[in-house]
Amino acid sequence: MKADAGREEALDLFPELKPIEAELELYAALLKRWQAKINLVSSPTIDEIWLRHFADSAQIQAVAPNIRRWADMGSGAGFPALVTALLLKDQPNAVIHLIESDQRKAGFLRAVSRETRAPAIVHAERIEKVIPTLAGQIDGVSARALAPLTRLVELAEKPLQQGAIGVFLKGEEWRDELTAVQALGSFSCESTESRTRKGARIVVVKRKASPS
Template identity: 65%
Template sequence: MTKDSRAAALALAPALKAIERELAIYADLLRRWQATINLVAPNTLGEVWVRHFADSAQVLDAAPTAEVWADMGSGAGFPGLVTGLLLKGRSGGRVHLIESDQRKAAFLRAVSRETSAPVDVHAERIEKMLPRLAGEVQAVSARALAPLARLVEMAREPLKNGAKGVFLKGEEWRDELTAAERLGNFTYETIQSRTHPRARLILVHSPSEANFDRTN
C-alpha cells in the first residue's frame, strides 16, 4: 500500500480525511487477518485505500441523510463498516453489519473495537436478520454479494418501509438493472462510480419515496 494510493483515495473521497486514522488501523488489521482468513481478493490488498475505502465511501454520499443502515453480507466491512466510520461523529448514526460467517464477523468486531465504529455485528443469515430491522433502518447497502434482483428481493421489507437501497455494481450493471426492473414495485437511479469508469451505484426506492430520472 503506497502513500500515492492513500492520497488518491482521499482525493476521490474527501470525507475519508476525517477518519484517516481509523482507516489506517482498519487497513493494518485487514492485512494481518488476511493471512488466515480470505477477507478480500489478494490482488486488491495493495489497493485497499482506493479499491475498498474510497469505493465504499460513495455509498453514504448517495444517501447522505440516512443515519441507520443495514449492510448485507458485510464480509470484510465493505461498504458497511466504512459507512459506520463516516457516521461516527453523527448523533444517531449506526450501521447493522449482517455477516453469517463467524470468522468474518469476528474480524468486523475487532475493527469496530479498535476504531470505535458505531456498528452492530450480526452473525446471522440475511433473510433471518434483515426483516427484524425493517422498521428501523433508513438505508440498505451491499457490495459483491448477489445480482441486483436478488438484493432487491432480500431487502424487500425495509425498501417497502421506505428505506433506500444503495448497491455497488460492476461492469454488468445494465443487465442486472434490466432484470431487477422486471420485479416491479421499485424505482431505480444510477450514479457513476468515482473509482471505476464502468461501475455504477444503483439506488432503489419505493415509488412513494422518490421519483428519480435514471442516469447513464
C-alpha cells in the first residue's frame, strides 16, 4: 500500500488540512521513525495515516470550531490533539494540553510539537491528576479510543461542570454509551456521524443548564 494512501481523500474531506500539509508530512515522518522504537499506533494503519488518523482527528475542531483552548485525555500518538493544535497554530491564545502518562509517548508528543511548532503543552502525568487543575483554563476536552463515554465524562467532570464541552470520537458502540451518560442526569449529549468511519460518531457532551 502506498505510504500516502488516503491523502487526497483526507484533504478533500477536510480542506482545512491543506494549509498545514507540510506540518502533517513532518508529523507522519516522525511517527514512522518513532514507531520502530515504541508502539504508537496499530501497525496496519501506518500507511493510512492521512485518512485514518489525520482526517479522523480533524473532526474535533470541525465540530467545535470556536474553541481555542483544549485538553486531550490519553493523547497517545497525538490523535486528535496534535492535529487540533496544528489547525489552531495561527490562532491567538490557542493552546492544547496533551495528557499522556506514558513517558516515551510523551517524549514523542514533545518532539512533534517542537518540530511542527504546534501550540501544545505535554503533561506526562495521569489524567486524574492533571484534568482538575485545568478546569477554568480550557473550553473543550477531547479523547479518542480511550474509554467508555461514562468514564470519559467522569474523568472530565470538573472542567465540564465549569462550562467546558466534551468532544469524543467514538466507535460503533456509541449508542449504548450515549444512553448511559444521559442516564446520569447532569449532562446532555449530541452526536454527529463520523465522516471517516462508517458507524462511528462524534459525541458532544455538555453540562445541563440549571433550572431557573
